[in-house]
Amino acid sequence: MLVAGIDIGSATGKAVIMTDDEIVGSAIVQSQGHPVKTADSVVDKAMAEAGLSSVGEIENVVTTGYGRLKIEFASDNLSEIACHGKGAHWLEPSLRTVIDIGGQDCKVISISEAGKVVEFAMNDRCAAGTGRFFESIARALCCGLEGISSIENQGDSPAKITHQCTVFAESEVVTLVNEGEELGNIIAGINLSVAKRVSGMARRVGLVDNVALTGGCSKNQGLAAALAKVLRTDIQMLSGDPQLAGAIGAAVFAGEKLLARAS
């Protein structure tokens, strides 16, 4: 049973190909201006890894993410919320809360033992506290995303960042830089401010252990550390790539749907 999940997000496209509940190919590419282009390119890459030559060999495809409605070779589309819940659960069945922080959204998803979404909270339009936010701050600090993420770069006394708005926070950071604040403290302050924003959503949903971080921002170790502190809980490290969680979830759904159709 060969299935695929495609997650066309705002910043990157992800694809996962599975055979009988095992990942045989996966890929992540930058978004290419059009969901179909992004999907074609990421699927090609994942197929190459899986040793496939034609999309036709894949028996069922489910899409998710912002571009989910535009991919014609998919049989179904599901929300990122359902797919991240499912994918994170597939990676680590003991999870009950998934914090997904992507390019322009962040979500706190509460899942059942079976990996089904019980409750969720999601930011509104504003991209504060998401990948876009980190990108603009990294630009202002000239330290790159790696600079913000690296655990060694987290200062001991996080600078106070009062604004949630990306634009305002960036100018606040510029002020701090020019006041001579240490880079490490600014970086720690930025990660702490995002962690606090997420903690509000977690409160709305009701945080239940175990907790994991998915989405592109799961690669930010400084953020994971700040979240653990603010939420007073451990953030589980997933065995696979947490940025792929949405695509994995979509692939698992594709498999389930194929089985349901067959029976």
Add this chain to the structure above:
Amino acid sequence: MGTALEDSEIYQKFARITDSLLSPEIEDFKDSGGKVVGFFCSTVPEELFTAAGMLPFRMRGTGSTSTELADTCFTPINCTFPRHCFNQALEYEFEFLDALIVINSCDHIRRIYDNWIDQLDEPEMIHVMSLPRKTGDRQVDWYREEIAELKGKLEEHFGIEITDDAISDAIKLHNDVRRLQRELYELRKVDRPPITGAEVLRVMVAGTALPKADYREMLQELIGTVRGLEGNGDHKARVLVTGSQLDDPEFIELIEGQGALVVTDATCFGTRLMWRRIDEDEPDPIRAMAQYYVHDRPSCPRMHGDQPRRLDFLKELVEEFKVDGVIGERMNFCDIWQVEHFMTGGDLKEEGISFTQVDREYILAGKGQLQTRVQAFVETMKGTD
């Protein structure tokens, strides 16, 4: 989720009126000497304007695409409804109004009055009403005085007399419209409703921009058409939308596009306008209006201490319309609805009724995120199959 209704001439007429501010119908009414009274909020006693032979026009910001002009005198954390609406005023889109009635339904709306008298010369008659915050008998007495004052102002300004008989007749006419609107809602109780939520909203909004007698005739024809239609069954869940100034059918279309058919509502262009009736047997018709607007009609969260009654109303609708889940609509920065949804959402979940809150701006924006939210809500209710 297109339906057969979309192509019918009568529905097209409603849609045309809802999708604009000044319609040919209003122009005709004015050409024959009629006066148009604009008013904010569903708590203004529009029967009074009908009794005076005028056209009650409920204020909206339809057609607005930006708030640059209004933002010179509002703040960025004011609700986007008054900002878009006032922006339209500054673009001279409301020149057809002969009078404007503002009410303190919330502080954001109240600011329209301040800004309007400061920055615009027309209409000549701008009146502000004071709506009580509670729903008891003393508040009804207070609102009766407010309505009587408004009546006096209209009589004086336009040199007319509004008799009790005329008011009683207007109440009967408006009640009859309410009866017909409920009849239309009744048709949505079946498993395969012949009309979508977005279509119903177009029919409801048009009713706030037409002479009521003309609207009644159109509504009768529409109900006849809807009765003859086959229902649509391609939805995954039946939802109720509760919230505020929701006059944008495209917002409902977005929800319905995710498989959530809106089968009923508790909003200011929906059941809050018409689910109850004004008492026609009360000898003082002005008091009858006060009693209706302060207490009898489905309550709005701006009324203090009335949340249990609002919750009961929602539960009544959920049961009658076989609703799977409730979507709480809220415009950004609205404190009134934020607290209401927080309380009521929790209460509904305790009763086993699914609830989610969807924040929006007055004009549809951020579609992608809204779609994700609604789709995920449908998935949590109905699964991912």
